[in-house]
Amino acid sequence: MSIRRIFTAAWSAGHSTPDFHHAQYGALTRQIPMMYAILLVNMATLAYIHLGAAPDYLTIAVPTVLGLVCVYRAAGKYRGRHQMPAVETIRRNNRDTMIMAVVLGAAITAWSLTLFGYGDAYSKGQVTFFNGITIIAIITCLMPLRQIPPLMISVVVVPTCLFLLLQDETAFRAIAVNMILVIGALSVVLRRAHTDFSARVEKQLELDIQRQQLQSLNDRVSLLAAEDSLTGLPNRRSFFDGLARLIDGDGIKGSPFAVGIIDLDGFKPVNDMLGHGAGDKLLHAVGRRLATAMPYGASIFRLGGDEFAIILPCPGSDDDILEASGAILATLAPTFALDEGKIRISATCGVARFPDAGQTAADLFERADFALYHAKAHERGGTTIFSSNHETAIKQAATVSQRLRDADLDAVLSMEYQPIVDARTGTTLGLEALARWNDPVLGRVPPDVFIRTAEQAGVIGRVTLALFRKALRAASTWPDDIYLSFNLSAQDVCSGDTMAAIFEEIERTGFPITRLVFEVTESAIMQDFGRACTALNELRTAGAAIALDDFGTGYSSLSYVRKLPIDRIKIDRSFILDIEKEQAGRDILKTIFDLCRNLRLQCIVEGVETHSQLAILASIGGTTYQGYLFSRPMAVSRVAEFLSVRSEQLQAG
Template sequence: MWNRIYQFMKVREDQPELNRAIFTSLGNMIPLMYAMVSVNMIALAWTHWSVAPRWLTLTLPIFFTVITFLRSVKFHKHRNTYFSDEEIRKQLQITVFMSGPISAMFMLWEFSLLNYSTGLMQGQVMFFAGVTAFGTAFCLIHLRQAAIIMMMSTIPPTAIFLALYFNQPVHIAVAINMLVVGALAVFIIRGVNNDFAALIAQQTLHGEQKEKLQRLNHDNLKLANTDALTGLPNRRSFYHALDQYICEATETDSQLVVILLDLDGFKPVNDVFGHPAGDALLQAVSERLQSRLGDSGLLSRLGGDEFGILLTDPGTDDEVLALCRELSETLRQPFRLKEGVANIAGTIGIARYPESGRSRGQLFDRADYALCYSKQHSKGEPIFFSEDHEKAIREYATLEQRLREANLENELYMVFQPIMDTRRDKVMAFEALARWQSPTLGNVSAEAFIRSAEQAGLIANMSGVLLDKALAAAMHWPADVCLSFNLSAVNLSSSASVRDILRRVDRSGFSPSRIIFEITESAVMRDFDRVIEALNLIRSTGARIALDDFGTGFSSLSYVQKLPLDRIKVDRSFVQGIDNNLATRKIVETIAILCRNIGIGCIVEGVETSRQMDLVHRMGLTEIQGYFFSKPLDEEEALKFVQSHNSDDDIAWLSA
């Protein structure tokens, strides 16, 4: 039994949230309870002042009032103080244990006064006993143990005392009434306490669910802003940070630098070693860059093999360039992967706030432009966006606008440069080269308007118009002369684009077997698997495939082996140095040997001098293109050229 009583009085340790709620409630209610008890004591002592001794009417009331006042001050003082769960439990346990003795002392004080009471004064004492008991119990209602102990320590003893001491019907009736109401009050206390506990449990559950939801939101936000592979901030996080830094730089009139870094040679690693090796390489690159940057900049992975860096205290342009060169040098060191050694480099474009732009879009686009410029003109050397670049952007914008407004059918035309078979001194093919005569811009270089068309998404339509014109011109050539036509990456990006090209060929009536479609290494690298699928579809019609500008990009024997190629075109940059650079000569000779060994043709571009012609002949190369034979010719000149060089003899290379 004693164990059950102890368990009843014990404040549970496994309900810290409920205990904290009870403690908070008592912090508000106990001072009110003490105030009520003190007022009742003072009122009762005053009415008994003339009949009871001073220790009952003065000493004890003052003592109890001081104690309750100090307890009230303590509760009020600590109501905003944070206590641990264990400290709260101990405070509640003390309150439970104190409720019995305190209520007993008040009850004995009441009984002592009854010895000096007469008539109405006895009624006042009984009223005080009932009001105090019920009032204190309901002030402690959320701490069930203390409330019930308070009731059990006062109501039954008072009722028994009234019934036995006075033994009068009225006193017995009051006693029975107190017992009945007290019992009902106990049930009410239990019910309210259970409801309070359920409410706190529900609030705790809602709080836990809210906390869990907030934690999930935080995790989701972190995932949404973190690159899963490298653990770096991703593009979204980079943009958000850039926006914040721009606001800070605007308010403080400070500088900000945006750096974009693109890996050179990453795709061959992916293709040769596989995607797991590519992932490992990206992780290693991230670690190297982060190690070098430290806390001086925010490093992010923007996607693929592109990284972004934000410098909020960039220093001078020379200091930024020095940092970027160090980053480039860091990337040039070999990466040792499980699959093998990877050698890559990095191209970097830089934009400074506010000189290069004042918005996120401007800064990012101009850093990207500087990066693209570096790739085309000074690979490996970091470049700041400059006024010259700004001028070029305006020119490109103008060019793009004119291109959109152009009547392509009327303004585009083709010229043709012969590809000679020097074994027989005959034209084996003409390469069709695009030209644009703009009514407002005049003659626009092919490199400029083709790149602009690719960027503007106009290249597919343009390629169709140019192919139609080239096929129409080729219809007048002898049967032994082929048409060599360049395809862009966009033409190979989908089966629909390829089928449009083939429909145009079929509609023209020109035999597909007389067409050589030229593709570049950059087009191959954009989506290797899709390019192979597109080229196989083209070859299924009898058309042939040549890899253009071989050796200028990240050439890979893996590409040559896997691609359905009929020819490789050696880039003119190798031919220009072939007569005075032994290494260049050896490279061209190696390419010639490679082509012979795997059974494909080799066309040499850019031959301009008899010395160059003699050297490539010694290497056994007989398919030549360049100014040594002819500049690009218009349609009529090309027809005259082929008529002067070719006869009606069958030509052997068509069956090669």
């Protein structure tokens, strides 16, 4: 009988279910490369120690050949780590692995024992240590193959021990006895480990069978309805069905889990710049990466657009959730290579825990979505876990939203105005209208709070029009050479109704549209690049100017700036906070000034507060500013006085 038939006969005993072989294959593809790495390090060490003492063919040629075999075998296993071949292929691979382990183990042992005759007592000690460690590494890494320990003992351990027993030194005979005892005990332990491994696989098989039995005909019929056609991932319906099952008791009722909502950062510009075809390809590639990054037991879903969801059973501590989420998001960092070009994106995640953040699917989704919104605003590219502080913020936002819906906007909203100045001449070029809300119950509500709340409540159009009417009435009393700068939100520029109402208001009042500058932020435009550009182009065509506000805090890509229909850029105040101390900040500002000159854009620096800042900005090319150094925002009643004083100063100057 041939050696291969002997191994085949030995292999045919034991487990033969497909799932068991799949589990074996998965474990071996992870452990075999590690085994070969250990062998390579050990052989290199042993060969190095005997350089010069033993012939070159023993210290160079033989270990090189053996090493190449190890590298070849390890590479093959590593390449197949994400594959799951047919059962017969797995059985054949496992038989080949067992044969190779025995043959390679015997070859390495014979080589090491040949080196035993060279060198001093220390070198011989290293040979014995090498043999022991090599044997342990092989039988440990190949634990899923229960035939390995007895075969390795027969082919490697026994000859090695006999060799050592025949040595004159008592120490080597003692080592032989010790090796037999230790490796024999280790074999028993590994056999028990293999039994446990088999039991776990069998238990998993039983659980899988039970799950399959619980599946109804309706689940099978609705399979396609529960799958996202673009990415192949479970869809929004599957996500909420999964939440319902967990909440109602799929498994242990009330067991904690976590829900995460993932939103891609920078996806909309891909759609706008490269087209929806490229966007679909990117979403498909993102879905594949996210699916492969899921921790054991976790589920990934596509909710729609560029939003995905995950469910993490038994999430552990907040640190565990942040670590798992960070690993998932990190898979999106490498560049995506599409036919249309190479694309880099990131993602942000909001997480809510059950039952702490909510006890219904709707509540959990709402809390996770709120955490995502918070992360987008404060930790883009990271993860935020919903907390009691967020719960308080939700209640406050609900109160603000209700007050805003019920308010007489014309009565409670007001505007303050801050001048925009050309420092070279001291001339006031225009004034930016800044929204204010003084509520009888809430008091003075910060603009960023009530504007964001108005957007979420769907009343931003009403708020914008009420403020715009007030701003037009105020600006109509100013000198004809002073323009009005007015802010539009993301929803404003993407709403046909709001933009139409703005044009109607301009026409009704007869205010010259050429004296209007509409300010929009980069992030607002990128929410729907195409629709935003269409609306802004209509304003420019009619005669208004467009300013890109808070430049530097959004995408700040030169390709986007080049495509935007803008006339001026407003540099965010964060750029000048440390301008007096940091040369890098001055260099960046000078670059932006040069960019604006080359693109024939007016450049306005916001947040100028000191004469020192003004002097530095002027020295690097700045001309137009806005900030407390010139004036704080002022009520409409003070604007005329301010303009009059400034005019007198210029005439006197």
